[in-house]
Amino acid sequence: MTKVNLSINGIAIEAQSGQTILETAKENGIDIPTLCHMNHLFASGNCRICVVEIVGKKKLVTACTYPVTDGLEILTHSDRVRRARKTLVELLLSNHPDDCLFCLKNGECDIQDLAREFGIRERRFTGKRxxxxxxxxxxxxxxxxxxxxxxxxxxxxxxxxxxxxxxxxxxxxxxxxxxxxxxxxxxxxxxxxxxxxxxxxxxxxxxRSALKNVWTAIHDPGKKVAAVISPAAKIGLFEESETEWENLDGKIVTALKQIGFDYVYDMSIANETYLENITKELKDMKKRQRPLISAFCPALVLLIEKRYPHLIPYLSKIKSPQQIAGTLIKNEFYSRKEVEGMGEDLFVVAIRPCTAAKYEASRQNMRRETYRDIDAVLTSRELKRMFITTGIKYKNLTATDYDLPFINKRAKLGELEMANGLSTNISAKFNSDKLNHNISPPRLKMASFTGLGNMTKVLQSKEVFASSDFLEVLACPYGCVCGGGSTISDFEEISIYTDVLKELINADKKGIEAKTLFTPLKEANLSKDAFLVSYSSDFFEDLFKTRS
Missing domain, CATH: 3.30.70.20 (Alpha-Beta Plaits)
Structure with a gap:
């Protein structure tokens, strides 16, 4: 790619031809404010906050869309530019609600930050609300x-x-x-x-926040409250933790206990059960019934139900780890309650960086006769707000172990929340048959995708679909760590978070293996189909029942 020479604020710069002014400025440490622009999305220039002045041009241009060319002289903060940006923000605020003190985004709002940056202290324009x-x-x-x-x-x-x-x-x-x-x-x-x-x-x-329901349960003397947190949910807290990642796990347990949770578990307790069941399901399937589509991701399940109902028979019948965790925890609790005569009920809260998980937990097919598998789902952001509300300071905490009996030594199974994690583990289980039983495992053709945009292309491609034995799909780019409920907003820093997740999920936890969890007492009330679920295309009826 050819090089071009230009100047920004009088500084001589060499840039790649085809780059935008915004990209060139960022590479050279020059800040240009933006509002509608995000690096992983299409640059539209809608908000025009990033306007800059090009010497010799009559009009200001948007830095996020204007390409650099040889000889450009660019001014990013001239008086003309600063006045234009300030006016644009003032116009946006002219009919914006005045509820900043009560707004969920207060302190994290982009337009609030711009108003502060441009020194806006009064409403110059008043528009119709x-x-x-x-x-x-x-x-x-x-x-x-x-x-x-x-x-x-x-x-x-x-x-x-x-x-x-x-x-x-x-x-x-x-x-x-x-x-x-x-x-x-x-x-x-x-x-x-x-x-x-x-x-x-x-x-x-x-x-849609579940905090009110969770706080109510915590303060209800007739309830015990259990938290089950996914490995990916912890990563959003890493930046706030002021501690090494090795100690992050135990400090999160301590923080949750201080908030008021009676029991705290790692969601990877269910990943082993999920992996065992879906591997068996794949082995038992006849070739003509494949590919098996993982139902790990609730957003993918809903996509198939809404847009591709003819693919519902290909969906795995195994509940997601979130729902399996709820089944395991409640079965253990109510088995002990029956034996020990405890009077309280159990309220289980799943903590995940996933907004679709809220819908999954509320589905009518995700409950037993008298109770739901999961009672409430908190996103990583909601958990962060709970920590702020209760004044939790990580640096003052000591690490605590997860509660028995669900301490999973195979913490690395948290990689199921990462791209290709499930496929890798299923392949490993298939290959272990060769070692343990001296047989040749069947050769599996697996396809793994993150981002529903990629999956949509696959579902529309008969060749890829027909040639696969197993499809693993996580709806969010890069996997669950970038879920809609995560604290991550800058996808440029995603490699930092994924590296931390890899370290975290490979850390050993003290305790028993997941496969030794089931004692005769725990098995007593678990039917053979406790981890099974069926889906239908009639999701509107299901959602109507959920809302009512």
């Missing part, structure tokens, strides 16, 4: 059109996932971003993956 009802139809997500600034980030994120549930509607002042041809999220193509939430700068899109 929009008053729309908040969309509470989904058990996973909330949509508040009043906070939307029409930046388009969520639209691009949804399109990159191959869903396209969100779009611009109407014109002029009445323009809205919302479900295409629908009034509510539940009635749209949305699969609740939450990638739109990660990109929203103002809190117009957010997770």
């Amino acid at each position: 929009r008053e729309y009802p908040v969309d509470l139809s989904s058990v996973s997500l909330e949509r508040d059109p009043n906070k939307c600034i029409l930046c388009g980030r969520c639209i691009d994120a949804c399109l990159s996932q191959g869903i396209g549930a969100l779009n611009y509607m109407f014109r002029g002042f009445d323009t809205l971003v919302g479900p295409f041809n629908a009034t509510e999220l539940y009635d749209s193509e949305c699969v609740f993956c939450g990638q739109c939430v990660l990109t929203c700068p103002t809190g117009a899109l957010r997770e």
